[in-house]
Structure formats: C-alpha cells, structure tokens
Amino acid sequence: MNAWLDRIMARRARKLTERLRPWISAGTRVADVGSGTGHNAMAWRLELGVAVDEFDVADLHWVGGGPIIFDGLRLPAAESDYHVVTVLFALHFSPHPSDLLQEIRRIAADRVIVIQSTYRGRWGQMWLNIRGFLWGPVAWTVARLAGAVQGNPISLVSQRLYSRDDLRQLFQNAGLTIRHWEPEEWWGFRISRDLIVLDANRLTPTSHSSSQPAMKSIG
DSSP: OHHHHHHHHHHHHHHHHHHHGGGOOTTOEEEEETOTTSHHHHHHHHHTOOEEEEEESSOOOSSSSOOEEOOSSOOSSOTTOEEEEEEESOGGGOSOHHHHHHHHHHHEEEEEEEEEEEEOHHHHHHHHHHHHHIIIIIHHHHHHHTTSOOSOGGGGSOSOOOOHHHHHHHHHHTTOEEEEEEOOEETTTTEEEEEEEEESOTTSOOOTGGGSOOOOBOO
C-alpha cells in the first residue's frame, strides 16, 4: 500500500508543479510552508531546479529530509530570506491565518504563492467539507495504517473554509497584493482549487482584473 500511496502523492505533486511552473524560476530559493508529505518540495527540486526549505507544524513527511518545525505563527527565517514562499492547501488548517500570512510576507523577498480550495454557496460549502474530511482525517488514517506516517491526526483538521471574498480580505489584512488569480473549477460542485500569486511588497498596485478570476475547468 505504501507504494500505491506514494504514486498518488507523487502524481498530485507533478500536477501542482505544472501549475506553479510559470511562477517559479530555476535557481529560486523557495520556502514551502505547510509542506506535508514532502512530495511537492521534491518535485520542485527535480523538475524546477530550485532550492526548497520545508516548514510545518508537525513532521508529516513521507519523502525527503522532513520539515523545519515551527509553532504555526513564527517562522525561523530572516526577513526577505526567500524569493518565493508557497502555501499549498494549508491556510484552512491555521487557527491564525492572518498572522501566519503576515509572517510569510516577512520572509518573502518577491512573491507568495497560495493554492487554496474555495467554495461558493451552501452546496459548495457542503462539498468542500466532504473533500476536506476525505483529504484530512481519512487520508491520514489510511497513511498511518499503511505505516507511511506517524503522529496525531489533529494537524489535518480544517479550522475553517474559504470563499474567494474571504481570501481577498485575508490577503488585504496581511498587506499582500494580488498579482494573479487562476481558478481550477470543479464544475457542478461549486468548489475550486484557486492559485493566487501575491506580491509581498504592499506598494505594488492591484489591477481590477487580477482579483477577478476567470473560470477554468479541470475537465
């Protein structure tokens, strides 16, 4: 089962890497906050040619050397220490997302890249709750039974769900400016996996179009 789970996570990491490819250049120094199993960071090192430091509140890694552990608020890194900071499907786990984003902004020299599931309406909220349960506690239990990870599953329990308006307000509160917003819509479910590229410099102007995502189907 370990090999099967590893293939699933590696395939997911490759898909995410293709979404990030236009925004992360070779030679870039990246901090991956909420690094999870380590599959994403490994794919970026191999396929994008970047240096990646992984950060997480618990050691959930399956591959690689594992993360630098932090308390969920204060990242052990210097100001502007990384060209790019990534936060992939991790904001909903944080009990203090605004404080975390401000800390992420502090260590980012150029941009912050967020991929986060969003919902629209009660139908979308219901499906996102189901999806979060399957990819959180259920996925953790399966991985633990397979011997892939150890520890407490509480780290994979969502603290809240986000609409796009919620995220816009969160980014504004953290002093992050939206550069690009790219949905990946799950048609019929009213949920989306949105990629948002944010400028760490609050002086960068925001265009109206950049904060209004155009729909894109996952097929």
